[in-house]
Amino acid sequence: MSFAAPFRRSLIPRTTRTIASRYPCSKRRCFASVTSSTTTPEAPREPEGTREVPMTVGDGGSGTVRPVRQRHGSDRLVFPGAVNSKFTNRLQFRMSDPNEAIETYRVMDTEGQIVDETHGLDFEGLKEQTLKMYKSMVTISIMDQIMYDSQRQGRISFYIVNAGEEGIAVGSAAALSEQDVIYAQYREAGVLMYRGYTLEEFMAQCFSNKNDDGKGKNMPIHYGSRRLNFHPISSPLATQLPHAAGAGYALKLEGTPACAVTYFGEGAASEGDFHAALNIAATRGCPTVFICRNNGYAISTPTLEQYKGDGIASRGVGYGIDTIRVDGNDAWAVYKVTKEAREIAIAQKKPVLIEAMSYRVSHHSTSDDSFAYRARVEVEDWKRRDNPITRMRKFMELRNWWDQDKDTQLRTQARKDLLKAFNAAEREKKPAISNLWEDVYDKPTKDQWAQMEEMKDILDRYGEEYDLDMYDGGKGGVVIKK
Known part of the structure; x- marks a missing residue:
């Protein structure tokens, strides 16, 4: 390749x-x-x-x-x-040529058949990894259904599903090392799932309960895990890209055999941070892998209306960055490309850009109704045409690794486990009120101490006006111990 x-x-x-x-x-x-x-x-x-x-x-x-x-x-x-x-001596303006677009790399087709015989992957040796990848993708898809419905019932405030893009997250995660630092956007739940984020941790974050590592300070699906080298997700688009470039440069200076990896949508590539990140990564030789999920829509804006030119991959070439376009519904192609990109980034100390193509079959978020700007038949057509989970399942069935009974058992057990974690998380208390002031500075400032004392005084005098039972520690969780 x-x-x-x-x-x-x-x-x-x-x-x-x-x-x-x-x-x-x-x-x-x-x-x-x-x-x-x-x-x-x-x-x-x-x-x-x-x-x-x-x-x-x-x-x-x-x-x-x-x-x-x-x-x-x-x-x-x-x-x-x-x-x-x-x-x-020939005056000619250079223009993009739609007939000469950057090609899209594949390992297997929509029926799970291998089309790149030079892939160099030992599938027999990767059997256990294949099953883990498939289980991660299936579990994410079931979690999406449960959490989307729970938002509609008012049990959580917000959610973004990963439907149609599970192959990008899981395929790339399988090719990375635990040392690699991740800066994600908001459709990378599969990366966390594959790396070992538990169902309890997913639910704690979405419910913002006391077990949430972020202590209830972020919106649902804004995951983060120090244990898994996964930096907390930020809502503003593309802000993670310069951070990833800087993290890659830091790893280079430290001599750590790892890279920074960042994910973003093609809509985020219209932000200034995208260009700043690619330029500094290229000029400073940062071992950073940029993975763009080009899913066809930037919320309600179709890509055809969002930009001209040959997708996002052509921009990487313009910045002097090794670039490739890959079929995002082919988890093995994403795995192969990410694996080689990582090796290039670390060995040659330079960035790589991957543009993964995968249609967004879901609404942008629970705050969006995509049928207001696209036809329902278009979405249904894409669902029938191709799906990363279905393609991986066909791949396994061709090798007699999988069958309908195993699939039914996996889905049934995954749903039970998810609902168990969901119900437990929903019953947990919210973080203590003192978390309002924690983690802002290394130590609370004088102004913060004054605010805490004022809050405690108000609750001592008018505590009956406030329902503190839902918070961990109740009124006793107001002031941080000095």
Whole structure:
């Protein structure tokens, strides 16, 4: 498998000559001649000609940057902004060509048949991993149904489902290491599921109860786990992308054999943070893997109305980043691509962009009615046409790893486990009131102590006006112990 944008090096000849010898001065003595009585004769100058010698302009931020030199008579522009652009006398504006779009990589087709015989994957050795991937995708799909219905019943305030995009999250998660740092958006529940986030942890976060690691401060589905190297999800679009670029740079400086991985939708790629993140990751050589879920809609805006050009992958090429487009409904293709992207990022100390294509068959969120801007028949057609869970199941059935009985048993047990965790989480108390002031600073400030004391005084005098039974510790959970 080859990436659509192979790493290119700029065109500067390597030399050990001093700055003074590169820029000789015939009318005055050079700095090199007055600082040493014995000078090394200048190496013979390269002949004037049209051939340029490839060389790296910079090394991704370690500090060694060599000047670009334009030779007399060269047949191309050698300039810091375009180090290998041939001259032409033909005036032509470059335009995108829909007939030359970046290809989409696949390992298996919609029937679970392998179409890339050079994939290099040992499926027999990956049998247990395959079952784990499939179980994660199925469990996420069932959890989505339960939590979506619970929001409609008023039992939780908000939810976003992952339907149609389970293969992207789980397929990529299976290719990553536990050391890799994750910066997700909000359809990556499958990443957490595969990495070991428990059903109890999912439910605690969605109900914002006392067992929630975020202490009830985030909206539902804004998961986070220090244990799993999964940074808390943030609502504003694309804010996680610069963070991921910086995290990748930090891992590079530390010499840690890991990368940062960030997920985002194609709508988020219209934000300024997307461009800032890709540019700094490319110029500083950050081992960061950018995974774009192109699901066809940025909430209610179809991609055809959102941008021109060849998707999101073409932007990675423009920033000088190794880029590939992959079939997001093919979990094995996502796995293969992510695995190689990770190796490139860590070994070569540079970013990689993956654009995963998968239609969003669900509403954007529980606050959205997608049938107001797209036809129901369109969604139903995509559901019948392809599905990452169905495709993986067909793959396993072709190898006699799976059958209808096993599938029914898995789904029945997953639903029981989810409902058990759901009911337990719903009965738990909310976090103690003191969490209003915790984790803002390392230690509460004087103003915070004053606010806590004022709150305690109000509750002491008018406690009967407030129902504190739902909070952990009740009135006793108001003040943080000094």
